[in-house]
Amino acid sequence: MVFRRLAAAVAFAFVSTVAPVSAQEFPKGPVTMLVPFAAGGPTDVVARLVARVMEKELGQPVLVENATGAGGTLASGRLARATPDGQTILLHHMGITTSATLYRKLAYAPKTSFGFVGQVTTVPMLLVSRPNFEPADFKALLAYIKDNKDKVSLANAGPGAVSHICGMLFMQLTGVKLTTVPYKGTGPAMTDTMGGQVDLLCDQTTGATGPVKTHKVKAYATATAERIPVLPDVPTAAELGLKGFEVGVWHGMYVPAGTPAPVTDKLNAALKAALHDPETVRRFAELGTAPVSDAEATPEGLKAKYFAEIDRWAPIIKAAGEYAD
Numbered sequence: 001m002v003f004r005r006l007a008a009a010v011a012f013a014f015v016s017t018v019a020p021v022s023a024q025e026f027p028k029g030p031v032t033m034l035v036p037f038a039a040g041g042p043t044d045v046v047a048r049l050v051a052r053v054m055e056k057e058l059g060q061p062v063l064v065e066n067a068t069g070a071g072g073t074l075a076s077g078r079l080a081r082a083t084p085d086g087q088t089i090l091l092h093h094m095g096i097t098t099s100a101t102l103y104r105k106l107a108y109a110p111k112t113s114f115g116f117v118g119q120v121t122t123v124p125m126l127l128v129s130r131p132n133f134e135p136a137d138f139k140a141l142l143a144y145i146k147d148n149k150d151k152v153s154l155a156n157a158g159p160g161a162v163s164h165i166c167g168m169l170f171m172q173l174t175g176v177k178l179t180t181v182p183y184k185g186t187g188p189a190m191t192d193t194m195g196g197q198v199d200l201l202c203d204q205t206t207g208a209t210g211p212v213k214t215h216k217v218k219a220y221a222t223a224t225a226e227r228i229p230v231l232p233d234v235p236t237a238a239e240l241g242l243k244g245f246e247v248g249v250w251h252g253m254y255v256p257a258g259t260p261a262p263v264t265d266k267l268n269a270a271l272k273a274a275l276h277d278p279e280t281v282r283r284f285a286e287l288g289t290a291p292v293s294d295a296e297a298t299p300e301g302l303k304a305k306y307f308a309e310i311d312r313w314a315p316i317i318k319a320a321g322e323y324a325d
Helices: 002-025 042-058 069-083 095-102 140-151 160-173 186-195 206-214 261-274 279-285 297-322
Strands: 032-035 064-067 088-093 112-131 152-155 179-182 198-205 220-221 250-254
Touching: 002 088, 032 042, 032 069, 042 064, 042 088, 042 112, 042 206, 042 250, 042 261, 042 279, 069 088, 069 095, 069 112, 069 250, 088 095, 088 112, 095 160, 112 160, 112 206, 112 261, 112 297, 140 160, 140 220, 152 160, 152 186, 160 179, 160 198, 186 198, 186 206, 198 206, 206 220, 220 297, 250 261, 250 297, 261 279
Parallel strands: 032 064, 032 088, 152 179, 152 198
Antiparallel strands: 088 250, 112 198, 112 220, 112 250
16 A cells, blocks of 8 residues: 555656646647648648648648548547647638537547647638629528528538538528439539539638639629628628628637646747747738737637537537538
């Protein structure tokens, strides 16, 4: 008994001594930033802009790895299983919270598997249609879909994609069940919308701004609280009478649960440096977005956002009855 107590005391003393030193030495080598989506996509672009500055601040390379699959849950699962030392981090969009309901079986616990570094940015969404779609404006659109219902097709980038979630919210708020058409990615969904194969699509400004400006698609409304600078002539849905249609593709940075606070703090300082970098700000503006505030770019800010979004989307997804597994 005495030996066991002595061994436990020694083990505790060893952990207490080693943990602060490990945090002080962080990072010990290259940091891997997991991104759940393909290279060149909106989330990947955000990740690489942030990583460019963070590696300067950390003094080690930040290697972006596109760990794709299962609506982003494979990358989330990898982070949950990673050693909690800050050497593996995750940059994910709002899908990390909707997956908590969309997937009824996950290889990790959404509410306990992650630690929080900070929010990064929020990319606006807007509702667009094929260029020759009959309704001339948003009011006419609402009347048209109520008259035609399941004859109207609504594209998305696949189960669990933000465009899928945005479409669910639109259908719930309008009380109309449209025919949803899932694609393997936003690119094919936008291509078919431009080509007239499908009627409607919710998309991020990063992918939709160009087609809107070149009149390859028709923009009905933004899913934002205020009009967006890159498309100032497109009204918000709230302006047009549809309250609550607000979906922003917000991004956050995560670590495995149990990562020491000093390590998380060092990552957070590097993230904030990236968000204040003039080149990052400029490039974000080109994407129709901006860095979050300093208060949001904190572990506490991301944690509050994370749990609020799980609670927000759970009833919407359950009401739609559309799951990804």
